[in-house]
Amino acid sequence: MADAVLEADRLRKVFRLRGHGGGDGEIVAVDDLSFALAEGESLAIVGESGSGKTTLARMLVGLERPTSGRITMAGRDRSTPARRTSERRRRGRETQIVFQDPYSSLDPRQTPASSIDEVLRLHFRLSRAACAARVAELAAQVGLDDRQMTALPRALSGGQRQRVAIARALAAEPRVLLLDEAVASLDVSIQAQILNLLADIRAATGISYVVISHDLGVVRQITDSTIVMQRGVAVERGTTADVLHRPQHPYTQLLRRSVPAPGWKPARRARPAPATEPRA
Amino acid sequence: MRPVIHDLSLQIGAGEAVGLVGESGSGKSMTSRAIARLLPPGAAVSGDITFDGQPVMRMSSAELRRYRTRGIAMIFQDPRAHTNPVRRIGDFLTEALRTTMDVPKDEARRRAVRTLAEVGIEDGERRLRQYPHELSGGMLQRVMIAAALLAEPKLLLADEPTTALDVTTQAEVMAILDELRRERGVAVLFITHDLELAAAVCDRTCVMYAGEIVEEQASASLNAGPLHPYTAALLAARPRLDGPAGQLPAIPGHPRSAFEVGEGCAFADRCPYREPECVARPQALRQLEAGLVRCRRAEDVHGALRAISLEAGSVG
Numbered sequence: 155m156a157d158a159v160l161e162a163d164r165l166r167k168v169f170r171l172r173g174h175g176g177g178d179g180e181i182v183a184v185d186d187l188s189f190a191l192a193e194g195e196s197l198a199i200v201g202e203s204g205s206g207k208t209t210l211a212r213m214l215v216g217l218e219r220p221t222s223g224r225i226t227m228a229g230r231d232r233s234t235p236a237r238r239t240s241e242r243r244r245r246g247r248e249t250q251i252v253f254q255d256p257y258s259s260l261d262p263r264q265t266p267a268s269s270i271d272e273v274l275r276l277h278f279r280l281s282r283a284a285c286a287a288r289v290a291e292l293a294a295q296v297g298l299d300d301r302q303m304t305a306l307p308r309a310l311s312g313g314q315r316q317r318v319a320i321a322r323a324l325a326a327e328p329r330v331l332l333l334d335e336a337v338a339s340l341d342v343s344i345q346a347q348i349l350n351l352l353a354d355i356r357a358a359t360g361i362s363y364v365v366i367s368h369d370l371g372v373v374r375q376i377t378d379s380t381i382v383m384q385r386g387v388a389v390e391r392g393t394t395a396d397v398l399h400r401p402q403h404p405y406t407q408l409l410r411r412s413v414p415a416p417g418w419k420p421a422r423r424a425r426p427a428p429a430t431e432p433r434a
Numbered sequence: 435m436r437p438v439i440h441d442l443s444l445q446i447g448a449g450e451a452v453g454l455v456g457e458s459g460s461g462k463s464m465t466s467r468a469i470a471r472l473l474p475p476g477a478a479v480s481g482d483i484t485f486d487g488q489p490v491m492r493m494s495s496a497e498l499r500r501y502r503t504r505g506i507a508m509i510f511q512d513p514r515a516h517t518n519p520v521r522r523i524g525d526f527l528t529e530a531l532r533t534t535m536d537v538p539k540d541e542a543r544r545r546a547v548r549t550l551a552e553v554g555i556e557d558g559e560r561r562l563r564q565y566p567h568e569l570s571g572g573m574l575q576r577v578m579i580a581a582a583l584l585a586e587p588k589l590l591l592a593d594e595p596t597t598a599l600d601v602t603t604q605a606e607v608m609a610i611l612d613e614l615r616r617e618r619g620v621a622v623l624f625i626t627h628d629l630e631l632a633a634a635v636c637d638r639t640c641v642m643y644a645g646e647i648v649e650e651q652a653s654a655s656l657n658a659g660p661l662h663p664y665t666a667a668l669l670a671a672r673p674r675l676d677g678p679a680g681q682l683p684a685i686p687g688h689p690r691s692a693f694e695v696g697e698g699c700a701f702a703d704r705c706p707y708r709e710p711e712c713v714a715r716p717q718a719l720r721q722l723e724a725g726l727v728r729c730r731r732a733e734d735v736h737g738a739l740r741a742i743s744l745e746a747g748s749v750g
Contacts (some may be wrong), residue, residue: 202600203571273668311457311688341457343704346671346684353681369603371673373683398675411673412605414631416657420608422554 158190159329160228160249167209167224167386177377183209183410184388187223191330196356196363196396198373200409207366210383211334214364215251216242227373228329230413247277254335256315266293266318267303273325292321296351314345317351317384324355334366349375370413374398382406435478436693440645442481444720446589449619451612453632453653455668456642459691462625465642466591469623470496470508481585486588503534507582508551512595513574517566521580523577524562530585549580553610572603576610583614593625608635633657641665644700645692650724659740661727664701666739670746683742699729707735 155163165186184206191197201207212218213226215231225233227248230320236242244379253259268287268426274280280288294302296317307315316336323331333352353376356363365377373380373394380397382405401407414420438459446452456462467473469483473489483490485505493501508514517526527549528542537545542545547558553576555561566574574645575595580589592611596604612635615622626632632639641649641662649662654706670683687704698713699705705712719728722736728736 171650201604288738313688341683341689342629342668343457343671344688346682347686348671350681350684370601370675372678373674375673377678394516395677408602410675412601414605414634415675416633418630418634420605420635421611422606422613 159189159193159223159228160364161224161226162189162210162214163217163224163226165210165213165225165428167206167218168221182386184213184220186384187381187383187388188200189388191364191379191392193329194356194360194362195379196365196377198365198367198369198377198380199383200367200380200397202368202409204385205383206386206434207383208334211251211332211366214330215249215332216245242275247326248328249327249330250320250326251332251334252323254338255337256312256319256339256412259314260432261308264305264308265300266310266321269318270322270325275324275325279424288325292325295355296321297347309343310357313340313347314408316340316348318349320351320355324359324361324394328361330362330364330390332364335368336365337368337372338369345372352376370398370409378428382409389430436691437491437618438645438692439468441693442642442646444640446621446623448588449621450638451615451622451624451636452637453639454623454625454642455627455632455639456628457668457689458642459689460642461645461692462642464519466508466593466623466625468695469589469591470502470506480718495601500734501533503530504584504588504589506591507585507587508579508591508593509582509595510573511597513571513578514566516576516578519566521565523564523566523569526566527577527584528564530581535585539602545584546580549584550577552583552614553577553580554606564655572599572607575599575603575607577616579610583618583620586618587620589621589623591625594627595624596631597626597628604631611635617681626645629665630657630672641668644690644695646728647719647726648701648728649725650719650727651723655724658743659723660743661722661725661732661736661739662729663705663707663731663735663739664731666742667704669743672746673739674746683746707731707738 160423165184166188169181169183171179171181199207199210213220219235227238232245236245267289270292274285274288292347298314302310302314320408337348340348355361366372367373377394380391380394381388382397382403384405392395392408397406398410401410407419442465453460454465455567456597473479524543524546527546531542531545532539543562546562550558550561555576596607599607608749624632624636631724633656636653639653639656640647641664643664649665651661657669660669668687671685673682685704690700696713699717702708702712717728717730722732
């Protein structure tokens with residue numbers, strides 16, 4: 155695909171279990187997964203615990219090495235660890251990640267201004283004044299004021315901390331932003347603010363998103379296409395509207411039915427799960 | 435001293451399910467802890483809690499122990515934090531029966547297995563010998579529910595019992611709770627941040643903001659006819675499954691806690707309908723149509739709120 159900014163080709167990740175429960179075993183966390191992310195596209199990876207979505211995210215940013223398969227970013231292979239610092243930095247600049255828990259993804263002793271400044275100094279050669287100007291620009295983009303930018307994270311609310319995490323990720327001017335359950339722990343009223351912010355940023359910068367989420371409402375709001383994963387395998391894919399409104403796979407249909415809405419009644423059902431449940 | 439709950443009154447009938455919905459800091463968890471008399475040491479409490487005609491705040495320790503076994507039971511968001519990791523599931527399930535109710539060991543275990551079957555765990559005998567770490571989150575939450583129901587309490591306090599679970603597991607656990615409540619006639623106070631989930635399983639829903647109830651009405655009519663601007667804003671801010679995926683009507687600012695707000699309406703600074711009068715004096719919870727609302731402009735804005743929720747609420 156010519157215009158793909160990020161491509162995954164037959165990705166597979168196997169974790170070996172040694173001596174666990176009497177005998178060696180293997181867990182296939184991600185199995186034969188391929189996708190292409192276009193410039194400016196927003197792709198959802200939907201699934202529940204154990205579906206492999208977080209392992210996929212970790213492979214995309216280089217925190218895990220695929221067992222087999224290729225990850226290509228802007229035409230360059232990144233499935234093996236970077237050998238040089240410059241290469242590692244370049245990869246870091248191209249892909250940034252925002253995690254679920256803003257309480258643990260920020261340094262408790264560093265102000266937002268300083269943590270963003272650190273990213274700028276790592277990736278770009280900017281004068282002190284240019285750095286400060288860029289920090290102010292990023293703060294404005296995510297809606298943080300001067301007082302918040304110079305406060306410690308403990309003085310900020312969950313929504314404000316997530317804005318800091320987004321600003322810090324954007325500081326590197328990434329082409330792809332990975333959002334790993336980035337709004338899952340926020341209050342509904344704050345979640346709406348952050349979702350609007352993410353939509354505005356994509357419209358303004360043409361950045362691409364990979365949105366890892368279990369929340370179909372969130373997925374509908376900020377993605378164009380969706381891959382549904384179950385136990386490491388992509389069971390359904392298509393445009394987000396199609397997948398949510400005309401789900402074909404039984405698992406997608408089950409997910410869709412499980413979302414509370416007006417008139418929804420929870421029903422006991424035969425689970426399409428193995429007889430022995432996987433351990434959490 | 436900072437107030438976390440401010441002027442809260444609530445009634446739960448026998449066998450009734452009441453939803454208590456709010457965002458962080460609204461005081462919803464503190465409300466359930468107050469009912470269980472599990473408030474932090476040193477908390478200053480005024481007001482009364484009456485259970486079956488008995489004043490909870492004046493119970494002796496023996497009465498309190500009986501109350502917490504036969505009267506009420508609690509389940510929490512994170513079952514792993516509320517089970518002892520070095521004790522087996524069987525010990526956990528039978529402890530209350532054996533210590534408070536003097537049920538013999540074998541009988542207690544038989545009842546435990548039977549109750550596990552009711553929450554959808556068939557191989558109870560094996561489960562009783564397992565430790566919490568050997569069970570998945572959804573499985574352990576079912577064990578929590580079984581433990582809560584074993585002593586046959588009259589009221590179950592369920593504090594975000596499905597928030598940490600996958601959506602399909604959530605649906606399953608909610609179905610189990612709903613079924614058991616109807617079969618056994620247990621009253622439930624269901625605490626959650628999810629208005630739609632509460633509305634789906636509760637007879638009545640109370641919406642909390644900054645330590646007070648701002649709206650209370652039958653769940654069946656809440657989605658279509660919210661009475662308080664906050665409820666309408668919450669319903670509208672939630673992303674819908676059926677689009678259109680434009681800008682979400684977010685609520686400006688952030689949720690307040692009781693100690694952050696003044697005498698008047700706590701929601702006023704985020705409310706599009708506010709008037710200077712709204713913050714001038716405390717607003718009382720009062721009757722409107724079939725519900726209760728704490729908003730002096732409730733009649734004026736009722737039509738507008740209904741329109742907002744109709745636009746947002748086309749079947750999600």
